[in-house]
Structures are given as structure tokens and as C-alpha cells.
Amino acid sequence: MVPRSGSVNPELAMIAPCPTESPLLGFCPPLFSEFSDRPNRRALMDHFCNVLSHLIVFREESGNPFQQLVLPLTRKSSPVMNAIYALASAHLEYRGVGNTEKSFYFHNEAVQGLARVIEHNGKVNRNEILAAIMLLVYYEVLVQRGRSNIVAGHLKGALTIMCTNPESSDPTSAFLERAFRFYDVIAALSNGTAPLSAAPAPGCLQPFPPLGAPAASPLCNIDTLLxxxxxxWPIIHRLSDMLSLKSELEQAVQANDASSKIAVLRTEFESTTDAIETALSQxxxxxxxxxxxxxxxxxxxxxxxxxxANILDRQGSHPPxxxxxxxxxxxxxxxxxxxxxxxxxxxxxxxxxxxxxxxxxxxxxxxxxxxxxxxxxxxxxxxxxxxxxxxxxxxxxxxxxxxxxxxxxxxxxxxxxxxxxxxxxxxxxxxxxxxxxxxxxxxxxxxxxxxxxxxxxxxxxxxxxxxxxxxxx
Incomplete structure (x- = not known):
């Protein structure tokens, strides 16, 4: 068995060796005081910035995207703020670190606040709602409360927001949609269901860098979340859809459907499986x-x-x-x-x-x-x-x-x-x-x-x- 930590591991404090300044109004003592006048909530924000946000990205040489893009949304959005508190509190609770306000309290506040915003706000702020939903997805993945389909429900909500609101080309929207794509596929593979979104075309997903990352960075081919x-990822996305196609074929056979329908499904299943295997192998x-x-x-x-053999020309960059x-x-x-x-x-x-x-x-x-x-x-x-x-x-x-x-x-x-x-x-x-x-x-x-x-x-x-x-x- 993997032992469950009874307290915060001291090594976690070394993940972010430089303290993070408050992102909204600049540093003003005490740290994170512009978020809340309650010390326990400031501690949760500190944990999110200096520990948790570093654990869920691949690349941050010029800054952490959760701090750069998501945290500023808390200035006008209490659901985003409460979702951050819930995530940080749950992360600490699993380590045995208590708080005067429990993670489920912040979770409930975030969910209720999100519902009010969607119901009463005529002009929906796409990024604020999407950020709150995706943070709640991270929370549910971390907490894992029994046999629940809450993650799938949140992902459907995120897809609805992305489909019913005009697309935005700003970095925050792009980052949140990348987080959605990751969890859409992972949830499909985990639950044996089809992904909600369509598979991206090969080559259309370009690496998403942190804000201010130099173009000649040694990490320029590395995506923040993937x-x-x-x-x-486009190949894995297609793979995640195969179990539902397999189930459809098996149901058609068991129901003794028309032989033509079964033949079409079997051909699609076998040809797609072969194509995915070839793509993965190559x-x-x-x-x-x-x-x-x-x-x-x-x-x-x-x-x-x-x-x-696949390394490209390495001009214009310094070795790592x-x-x-x-x-x-x-x-x-x-x-x-x-x-x-x-x-x-x-x-x-x-x-x-x-x-x-x-x-x-x-x-x-x-x-x-x-x-x-x-x-x-x-x-x-x-x-x-x-x-x-x-x-x-x-x-x-x-x-x-x-x-x-x-x-x-x-x-x-x-x-x-x-x-x-x-x-x-x-x-x-x-x-x-x-x-x-x-x-x-x-x-x-x-x-x-x-x-x-x-x-x-x-x-x-x-x-x-x-x-x-x-x-x-």
C-alpha cells in the first residue's frame, strides 16, 4: 500500500523555491491579504499558488498559467475564488492538515455561486464560468467521492459554455479549453464512455506556453498541460472513443440486428482499431x-x-x-x-x-x-x-x-x-x-x-x- 501522508511533506515546500507575489494588486503585506482578511483563507491561497499550482503543469519557466490566467479571475468571480479554496483545502485535508472551514463548504459555495451566475447573469463571462467549472473538475478528481458521475456533469457544463458562447482567442480561454480537452479524454478512458468533444485534427494542437515564455526556449515544444x-493527444482521443464503438457492435450482434448493420459496424471497428494501432506505433x-x-x-x-531520428534543426536556442x-x-x-x-x-x-x-x-x-x-x-x-x-x-x-x-x-x-x-x-x-x-x-x-x-x-x-x-x- 502507498502510505497516506499524515502531514505536509516538507519536500513539497521546495517545489516553488521563490514565494509567489499576489497577482492582482501587487505585493502588500500580509501576503495574499487582497484576497481575504481571514488568515486561513490566505493560507489556502498560498497553498494553491506555492504548492498545488506547480503540481499540475509541465511547463512554467516564465510563470505558472494557473497563477497568470486563472487567479486574476477571482477579482470579479466568487465562484472561481471558492473553487480555488475548495481545491487547496481538499489537497491539505488529504495530507491531514485541518482548516477551520472545510473543503466541502467552499465546494458548495462555488457550485451555488456558479449556478446563480449562470441563471441571473444575462451576459455570461465565459472565462469565469469555464474556470470555475474546470477547477471543480480538479476538485472532484482529487476528492474521489465514491461512485460519482459529477466529473462528467461538470465536463458537460464546460462543453455547453464553450458551445453556446462566442469563441475567444485570449490566452485564458485557450488554456481552459486545453484543460477541458485533457479531462474530456481522461474521463472517457476512466469511465469507458465516449469523449464529449470531437477529436482534434492531427497537427492542430500547438504547444501552449506560459505567458511571456521566450520563443527560443528549450521547452518550446512542450505543452503546459499535455x-x-x-x-x-488526437490519437488518444480517437482511442478513448473505441470502447463505445465496440459496445455498439456487441449490442448489435446480441440483438441480432440486420447483417448489413453488423458488417458496417465491424468494418468500422476493425479499420479504426488498425489505424489507431499504426498511428501509436509510428x-x-x-x-x-x-x-x-x-x-x-x-x-x-x-x-x-x-x-x-526525429530531432529537428536546433538553430537559435541554447542547450538546456x-x-x-x-x-x-x-x-x-x-x-x-x-x-x-x-x-x-x-x-x-x-x-x-x-x-x-x-x-x-x-x-x-x-x-x-x-x-x-x-x-x-x-x-x-x-x-x-x-x-x-x-x-x-x-x-x-x-x-x-x-x-x-x-x-x-x-x-x-x-x-x-x-x-x-x-x-x-x-x-x-x-x-x-x-x-x-x-x-x-x-x-x-x-x-x-x-x-x-x-x-x-x-x-x-x-x-x-x-x-x-x-x-x-
Whole structure:
């Protein structure tokens, strides 16, 4: 089991070594006093700025986007303010740090305030409402209250706001829509449902930088929320829609629908699955300028060799520092973990291949190795849970399970969020049931047990049995 922290880990205080000034009116003592005259609320804002906001982005060399773009919205929006308080308070509560006002109080205030704004405000401020909704999504993902579809409800609300209000090209809107795209896909993969939005066209997602980031930065190819997976995301988006298509095909077969309809669905399913597998197999990250991955001392070193062929011309930028190289390596391994876990998901969940299938085990091992390398380089870990969980559920060998355990422990220590500990509990139970099924199938071969078809989504059954619904964001 990953131990749950009983107090704030002192290492968290080192994530942001420079104190953050209040963003609205400039620094005025006491720090964050322009937000509230209550010390406990100022402490929550301090925690959001100096700890939490740094845990959920990949890139902030010129500033943190949550501080630059979301925090100023609190000046006119109490729902945004209360959503920030709720998120920061819940993050501290999970670590055992109490507050005179509980996170659920701020959550209720944010939800009620948001409803009033939408109902009574004739001219809706798109960014304020979208920011409040997305912060509430982060809150629900962190809190993980039983089997709930609240995240899906919030995402539908965000999509409604984006569709019914004129599009805005300002950085705040672009950043919030990028956050929506991330959670739309992650929620679909977590819940086995279709994403709400349409898949972006290949090449249309450009890396979103922090405000003021230099064009020649070593991180210029890294997205604030997607890391190096910007060009991978359209493929993962299509993958997240495949389970609903598979279910539609299975229902048509069970209902004995017209053979022509079944043939069309089967052709679409098989051709799309093949296309996604090809795209995932051929995908390579677009590496930053002047960066050549060394792969030394990491398990997946051999899988980095073919990446260097895709490095573009490195004119006009300075090489990253040693600490910067480690940071970039961590982001690179995170993206590669997504690629290999996507292939695990495709073979296991979509194609329903057995856990022992060579493709499942190969990609699960590579993903776990990349997860371990991500935490080894001590870079961003805020988006690592989904690929880590998917690969860990299929781990069979002691070596792979050890990699999974090390990665989970490091991510939980760094991020300190409830969904990480819950995910680790599910992985352990999946291992226990899968091991029992393996012993059973060996003992009773005449029963024709196949661990591929019946438990391709064993973790979903475990989640239901445990009464939890996890969004792996």
C-alpha cells in the first residue's frame, strides 16, 4: 500500500523555491491579504499558488498559467475564488492538515455561486464560468467521492459554455479549453464512455506556453498541460472513443440486428482499431531544440534510440542546463508512457487479448519503465496516473510489479492526491484476482478459462466492488 501522508511533506515546500507575489494588486503585506482578511483563507491561497499550482503543469519557466490566467479571475468571480479554496483545502485535508472551514463548504459555495451566475447573469463571462467549472473538475478528481458521475456533469457544463458562447482567442480561454480537452479524454478512458468533444485534427494542437515564455526556449515544444504528448493527444482521443464503438457492435450482434448493420459496424471497428494501432506505433515525440535524450541509467534506454531520428534543426536556442535536461527527460518519459499504455489499452481493452499476450506484456513493461524513469528524473508527475495505472494492472513479473510500486510511491509522495492511493488499492486487488484466476485456470484446464476476454477490464469490476469511480487525471 502507498502510505497516506499524515502531514505536509516538507519536500513539497521546495517545489516553488521563490514565494509567489499576489497577482492582482501587487505585493502588500500580509501576503495574499487582497484576497481575504481571514488568515486561513490566505493560507489556502498560498497553498494553491506555492504548492498545488506547480503540481499540475509541465511547463512554467516564465510563470505558472494557473497563477497568470486563472487567479486574476477571482477579482470579479466568487465562484472561481471558492473553487480555488475548495481545491487547496481538499489537497491539505488529504495530507491531514485541518482548516477551520472545510473543503466541502467552499465546494458548495462555488457550485451555488456558479449556478446563480449562470441563471441571473444575462451576459455570461465565459472565462469565469469555464474556470470555475474546470477547477471543480480538479476538485472532484482529487476528492474521489465514491461512485460519482459529477466529473462528467461538470465536463458537460464546460462543453455547453464553450458551445453556446462566442469563441475567444485570449490566452485564458485557450488554456481552459486545453484543460477541458485533457479531462474530456481522461474521463472517457476512466469511465469507458465516449469523449464529449470531437477529436482534434492531427497537427492542430500547438504547444501552449506560459505567458511571456521566450520563443527560443528549450521547452518550446512542450505543452503546459499535455507535455510532449500534444501530437499524441488526437490519437488518444480517437482511442478513448473505441470502447463505445465496440459496445455498439456487441449490442448489435446480441440483438441480432440486420447483417448489413453488423458488417458496417465491424468494418468500422476493425479499420479504426488498425489505424489507431499504426498511428501509436509510428508516433514519436517532437523533441525540444538542442535536446538529445541520453537514456543512460534508465530501463527503456533502447526505446529512445529511434527518437533521435526525429530531432529537428536546433538553430537559435541554447542547450538546456543539467537540471533542465533532467526535467525534459521526465516529460519525455511521461509522453512515452502514454504511448505504450495506449497500446496496452488497445490490445487489452479494445482487442480483448489475454494478459499474457506478448504485445500486452511488452508494452506494459515499457510503459512501467518509462513511468519509473519519469519519477527518477523528478520532473512533473501530475499527468502520470493513467499510463501508470493501465500498465500496472497488467504487470505479471516481480520486476514489473516492483517498478509499478516504486512509481506509485513516488507519485503519491509528490502529488498527495486521493485518486493515486485509490488507484494503487485497485491495482493490488486486480493482481490478487488475476493471480487467483491464473491458478484456477491451470488447475481446471477443462473449464476453458481465458484470462483475456472475461477480465479485459477487471479493474472496472474491482472499482465497482469497492464502490469507487476514479478519474485517472
Amino acid at each position: 507535455g510532449m504528448a500534444t501530437t499524441l 508516433w514519436r515525440p517532437h523533441l525540444p531544440l538542442h535536446f538529445i535524450p541520453d537514456g543512460q541509467g534508465t530501463k527503456p534506454a533502447h526505446s529512445l534510440d529511434d527518437i533521435t 542546463s543539467p537540471s533542465g535536461r533532467s526535467h525534459i527527460h521526465s516529460i519525455l518519459h511521461n509522453a512515452l508512457a502514454y504511448r505504450h499504455s495506449s497500446l496496452v489499452y488497445l490490445h487489452r481493452t479494445i482487442r480483448a487479448r489475454p494478459r499474457s499476450h506478448p504485445a500486452v506484456q511488452r508494452h506494459a513493461h515499457l510503459s512501467l519503465a518509462h513511468c519509473a524513469a519519469t519519477v527518477q528524473h523528478a520532473g512533473p508527475m501530475g499527468a502520470l496516473l493513467w499510463p501508470l495505472f493501465v500498465a500496472a494492472c497488467e504487470a505479471v513479473s516481480p520486476e514489473d510489479r516492483e517498478l509499478a510500486g516504486q512509481a506509485f510511491a513516488a507519485v503519491e509522495k509528490r502529488q498527495g492526491m486521493m485518486n493515486i492511493g485509490r488507484a494503487w488499492e485497485i491495482v493490488h486487488e486486480v493482481w490478487r484476482r488475476a493471480d487467483e484466476a491464473e491458478v484456477f485456470s491451470r488447475s481446471f484446464l477443462d473449464l476453458g478459462h481465458d484470462d483475456g476476454v472475461k477480465d479485459a477490464d477487471l479493474w472496472r469490476q474491482v472499482s465497482r466492488d469497492m464502490g469507487v469511480s476514479i478519474v485517472f487525471g
